[in-house]
Amino acid sequence: MTLSSMQTTLDQLPPACDDIQFNYCKTVACANFSRTDPQLYVLQKNNLQRPILICRECGAFPPVLSNHDVIAEKQRLAQQQNSGLAACSNSDCPHNGLPVLTYRQLYHAFGFSGERQRYRCKSCHHTFVDPWSNGNNKHQLQQKLLAYLFTGYTVREICRRLVINPKTFYDQLNHIAARCRHQLTIFDARLGKYAQTRHLATDLTPLQPHSDNGVLWIATAEADSGYVVSQHVNYQTQQPVTTYVNQHDAYHIGTRFIAPHSYYHSANTVVTSQGLLAHIDTTYRQILARKNMENPLSGEVTINYPTKGCLIRPQYTVYSHFLYLRELLNSNIPSLAVFMPQETLLRSACLSVFIDRVNNHTLHPLYVVEDAQWQHGQHAEKIDIVLMGWWRDRWSFSRNKGSNKGICHLGGNKKQQQHWLTVATHQAATIYQQRFYDQFSHMVNEPRRKLRPASLLPLLDIYRAWHNLCHQNKAGITPAQALGLISSPMTLEQLLQ
Ligand SMILES: [Zn+2]
Numbered sequence: 001m002t003l004s005s006m007q008t009t010l011d012q013l014p015p016a017c018d019d020i021q022f023n024y025c026k027t028v029a030c031a032n033f034s035r036t037d038p039q040l041y042v043l044q045k046n047n048l049q050r051p052i053l054i055c056r057e058c059g060a061f062p063p064v065l066s067n068h069d070v071i072a073e074k075q076r077l078a079q080q081q082n083s084g085l086a087a088c089s090n091s092d093c094p095h096n097g098l099p100v101l102t103y104r105q106l107y108h109a110f111g112f113s114g115e116r117q118r119y120r121c122k123s124c125h126h127t128f129v130d131p132w133s134n135g136n137n138k139h140q141l142q143q144k145l146l147a148y149l150f151t152g153y154t155v156r157e158i159c160r161r162l163v164i165n166p167k168t169f170y171d172q173l174n175h176i177a178a179r180c181r182h183q184l185t186i187f188d189a190r191l192g193k194y195a196q197t198r199h200l201a202t203d204l205t206p207l208q209p210h211s212d213n214g215v216l217w218i219a220t221a222e223a224d225s226g227y228v229v230s231q232h233v234n235y236q237t238q239q240p241v242t243t244y245v246n247q248h249d250a251y252h253i254g255t256r257f258i259a260p261h262s263y264y265h266s267a268n269t270v271v272t273s274q275g276l277l278a279h280i281d282t283t284y285r286q287i288l289a290r291k292n293m294e295n296p297l298s299g300e301v302t303i304n305y306p307t308k309g310c311l312i313r314p315q316y317t318v319y320s321h322f323l324y325l326r327e328l329l330n331s332n333i334p335s336l337a338v339f340m341p342q343e344t345l346l347r348s349a350c351l352s353v354f355i356d357r358v359n360n361h362t363l364h365p366l367y368v369v370e371d372a373q374w375q376h377g378q379h380a381e382k383i384d385i386v387l388m389g390w391w392r393d394r395w396s397f398s399r400n401k402g403s404n405k406g407i408c409h410l411g412g413n414k415k416q417q418q419h420w421l422t423v424a425t426h427q428a429a430t431i432y433q434q435r436f437y438d439q440f441s442h443m444v445n446e447p448r449r450k451l452r453p454a455s456l457l458p459l460l461d462i463y464r465a466w467h468n469l470c471h472q473n474k475a476g477i478t479p480a481q482a483l484g485l486i487s488s489p490m491t492l493e494q495l496l497q
């Protein structure tokens with residue numbers, strides 16, 4: 001990580017990091033869009049805790065972000081994802097943590113250790129074994145454990161039936177999760193090699209909807225097959241090594257960590273807005289009322305801070321999530337579409353990370369809001385255009401048999417409204433998350449777990465692997481099959497071997 005300058009005053013933008021500068025005007029139609037010359041902006045200093053960039057051209061006021069902390073968060077996500085995979089473990093080596101599975105060219109095969117494959121790092125000559133290169137002698141126990149878990153047994157019941165103690169249960173769960181990450185890495189890498197046009201569906205939702213513990217979960221799926229490409233949460237089990245800053249300060253390293261503190265906000269009488277238009281309008285108002293528009297946790301929300309571990313300001317996790325997607329997906333993909341719910345954070349992160357594609361019109365970012373009754377794929381007959389929100393976003397609405405759907409092309413493209421109204425939906429991600437709540441409701445909602453999200457983290461890896469590789473749709477096809485990544489569904493047994 002290289003900081004171009006550590007010394008900043010409030011006359012300057014937060015320093016770029018690894019050539020990334022995310023602070024600029026994010027209004028696509030504005031002449032200053034994506035331009036990083038500080039002269040183009042006024043940095044508002046009325047409230048030093050909340051510096052705001054104001055675009056001299058269009059008056060938009062994008063929140064300021066620490067580029068350093070986005071990159072640091074991205075490294076955390078990569079570390080988590082690669083944990084347990086065979087990789088150079090020398091912390092002074094540039095190959096440290098880069099798994100053999102996806103970085104084969106960095107390593108030599110170097111004989112065997114027992115039945116396990118040994119590798120040598122080409123940079124530091126450190127050797128290590130691949131823990132996944134021989135059979136799994138615990139697979140029978142693990143298979144039973146998963147089968148019970150997926151049929152809704154509680155941890156206590158599973159322990160009783162398998163005659164194991166809770167510690168063994170969690171050890172095995174973590175082991176299974178690491179094995180699932182190993183399997184997923186292989187298939188994700190296959191997906192990443194294809195250079196074909198992709199539709200992605202993204203959603204952001206609380207990990208435990210009834211706990212208000214501040215842990216948000218972002219998932220992105222390939223929209224047509226339902227294959228979940230990536231998911232992340234803004235929570236880590238370890239305490240940060242830096243000291244907390246009370247307010248977000250983009251000039252302070254480590255500002256992504258939220259200090260342990262609970263916030264209570266008396267529940268508003270939920271306004272049941274009439275119709276889709278009113279609903280979209282209300283959402284824009286709620287976003288504008290946040291202290292930081294790109295931080296859903298800075299709005300009128302209650303946070304019961306987890307008892308262990310640390311929350312991360314969600315904008316850092318979400319920007320990193322999109323950076324991860326950009327790295328995974330083949331850069332030769334001719335055209336990408338990202339379908340998302342109406343959320344400024346998703347919009348800003350997607351546009352900022354894929355700025356080159358936005359500028360050359362090979363990325364279609366779209367807000368999609370639809371009634372539950374809307375039948376996907378139906379032809380949009382009459383289209384109404386409405387400009388909405390502070391940003392005067394251009395929405396297209398269609399109505400059919402009493403149900404409504406609205407889309408908004410965030411890249412400013414006015415063409416193909418009919419096409420997008422027909423194909424755009426973020427249901428692939430939304431349904432995936434909903435099914436997780438249903439499948440594991442006993443763990444997600446268990447009162448003792450409400451402030452202990454850590455025990456759900458291994459479950460997320462296991463669930464994604466099961467969903468992509470084992471779970472069949474009505475036609476007997478898994479998402480991985482639908483994408484051509486594998487020819488048949490995997491059984492739990494195959495997943496664990
Ligand atoms: Zn502007």
Ligand SMILES: [Zn+2]
Nearest residue numbers: 088093121124
């Ligand atoms: Zn090395």
